[in-house]
Amino acid sequence: MAAFDDVHDPIIRIFAMNLVDDLVEISFLADHHLYLARRSLLSNPRAGQNEKNDATRQYYDAYDPNVRYRIHISNRCNEAIKTISEIYQSKIRATEFFLDSRRHFVRYTNIDTNLANLRRSLTPLSEKIHLLTNVLTKSDPNARDKIYELVIGSQLEQLDAPYLFEVDNDTIDLAPPPPIEKPANASEALAILTSEASAIAKRLELTNADRRFLTALTDYIGALIETDFSPIKVDLYSSKLRAYLLQMADELPSFAIAEVSALLLSQERVLRQFPVWREFESDASQYEPDQDELTKQHDLLANIATETRQASGVASNEVLAALERLERSSGEIETRKTATLGVWRSLENFIKVNIRHVIELAKTIQNNLSRNQSRYIRYLERIIPYLKLYVGMNDNRKWLLPVVQWLDEVIKLSKQR
Known part of the structure; x- marks a missing residue:
């Protein structure tokens, strides 16, 4: 059995293994920067023998080329998190030591910059180790929720789309789109587009045009006037109109083909006024x-x-x-x-x-x-x-x-x- 194999919750296990990966990656980096810091102190004539001895001890206490192996030979999750904590403490302790020691003996160089960056990389691991420890020891009832959010939060975020969803009382429902930025002229342009579409629909009602086309146009108008307006949803609804223009080219009145085609061209100009649409359109161009x-x-x-x-x-x-x-x-x-x-x-x-x-x-x-x-x-x-x-x-x-x-x-x- 390897480390964390006895953790049955896969989300907690994913969090733990990601923590191990982060620690291993930072450890290799730390060993390199701590080596350079130690070498600089050992070669500095202003450093006394005690400081040089301390530098050597701190370096070798933190140096560990087999971090992943040390963690994974732990048979139980509690042993693994203890090992992770010990490795982390040795790295951060050595980093702090060299940052402090070098201030007294040498001018600020790239070594100090790298040590400061190393400390910034190590710091977030402390909170993750603390969270995982609290979950495994059941000392904080909120720790599990925090880990869940860290692991799946961004991964399961809904993206801008025609439809967003929610589950309320174990029933799936539509969720309103997030509020969108409306440029100053967008509302007026949208109103004109809606008016033009409504005028076409009224003329179509007086003809024997295929009712499916009229229904698609009516649905399109509905998307334009929704309280929770979504330009992405409008585009989806317009796709049905585009399809019918091709499929029913020989059946629709000529004015309907011409005016709906012009309407859809106007739609392009209107939707591009909305930042959310421009971003979505850019994503679509790469899809x-x-x-x-x-x-x-x-x-x-x-x-x-x-x-x-x-x-x-x-x-x-x-x-x-x-x-x-x-x-x-x-x-x-x-x-x-x-x-x-x-x-x-x-x-x-x-x-x-x-x-x-x-x-x-x-x-x-x-x-x-x-x-x-x-x-x-x-x-x-x-x-x-x-x-x-x-x-x-x-x-x-x-x-x-x-x-x-x-x-x-x-x-x-x-x-x-």
Whole structure:
């Protein structure tokens, strides 16, 4: 058994192993800088023999080329954290010693700069060691939550997308987008765009144009006038109009084709006034999944959407409608990069919010589950295979695999209670 193998919580284990990696990396750097600091003191004629002896002792107390091995031969997590703490203390103690000693004997050089940088690199490790110790000794009930946030907080943050989600009372719902910066002229330009779209819709109502096109235009107008306005969502809704302009080119009135095309060109100018859109558009320009990736993404979305629809009551009607729209947009042949990224990010947001929620649920799960909890857990059990598939689709997410496997075990155990 290696260090931390007896820690069953994968998030705590990930935190511990990341701490080991950080300490090993800094230790190699520390050994080099401490060696240079020791050599400079030993060669300094102003340093007395006592100072030179202290420098040698401090250096060799801190020097350890086998940091990782020392930690991993520990059979239990408590032994490992004790070893980590000892290694850290020796490094920081030697660093402080050389910083202080050199002030008395030599002028400030690159050695001192490197020692100061080393101290800054070592300092954050102290808090992490303290947190891990508190979790393993159960001396601080809040330490686990802090570690969870450090490990998964940024990794499971929802990104700007047409849809963001939340789980309230074990029911999945849409979350409002964060407040966006509105430039001075943007509101007026948006109002003009909305007015133009509404005028086209009124003219279309008097024709026998395909009702699907009119519905898409009406939905588009709805996105323009939403209280929680999102330019990214507007772009997604416009993708359906673009698709219909191609598919129904021979059926739509000529004025509709011309005016909606002009409307979409105006949309580009309006949306670019919003910083959040410019940033999203820049991200989309660098997003280049191949056809195989797009197929996998579409299949993943379709499977999750199907499971969510079949799990009655687990998601709000707004979420079901959002998943349906994403699914349709994902299946369109001609899709702009912004719409493609919008669909994928929305799906990622959906997955992230559910992973985060089930992690929170796992920490507080009771013997007697509420009706909503039972329903939500049954739903999660069905989508766990798709969560694993999502994790496996990108190497950057593979760290989540043990977390998802652990959640799978938690869900199965909860059903046995």
